[in-house]
Amino acid sequence: MKASKLIATAALSLLAVAGAQAETYEGVHPLTSSATRSEVATQAVTAARTGNLYADGASAGVQSFASTADRSQVRAEAVAKAHDPFASLDRRAFYRDEVPAAYKKPKVSFTRQAGL
Template sequence: MKTSKIIVAAALTLLATAGAQAETYEGVHAPTSVASRAEVQSQAVVAAHGDNPYAEGANSGVQAVASTADRAVVRSEAVATAHNPLQSLDRRAFYRDQVPAQYRKPTVSFTRQAGL
């Protein structure tokens, strides 16, 4: 009985090793490029000094923007926005995302009144 179990185990082991064959290693494949080493090196230098085609947002470099707005108008809008006391007001900072009434109307006036 004991020898039959050993024979059966050996047979199963042989079947398992025969069924678990891996791929054969064929080594490193030969290069199939027709470009010379100097051509590839010159292409690499051009690619290294060129723009990144995969860049997004801030990494994409300087972008040229064609604007039709007057410089003085844009500056005056920027100054007005910078002096707005409620510019950075975020409704999420308040209870139940509701801005209190005292913050809805600016209490500070930036206009000058002539004194009589």
């Protein structure tokens, strides 16, 4: 019984040693560029000043925009949206993506009631 436990322990330790071998470290990648430090610095400055060549409209220059909406109409829509108490409610912020009924009814009533 003692011998079988000893053999099992030795076998498990051999498996652990075999599985614990790590990769060897081969160092940093070798340098493949022949440019000097100053050449790379000037290339970096040039690239930083030219901007992103792959951006949309980078070489288009100033683009004009012609709007067909009336300024007063846009302002009126913005004021109406700013005064809407339910405009900022996002249904995803509530349980099961549904705005509770308490939020749906207006809190301010513009009707007057007779006092008794």
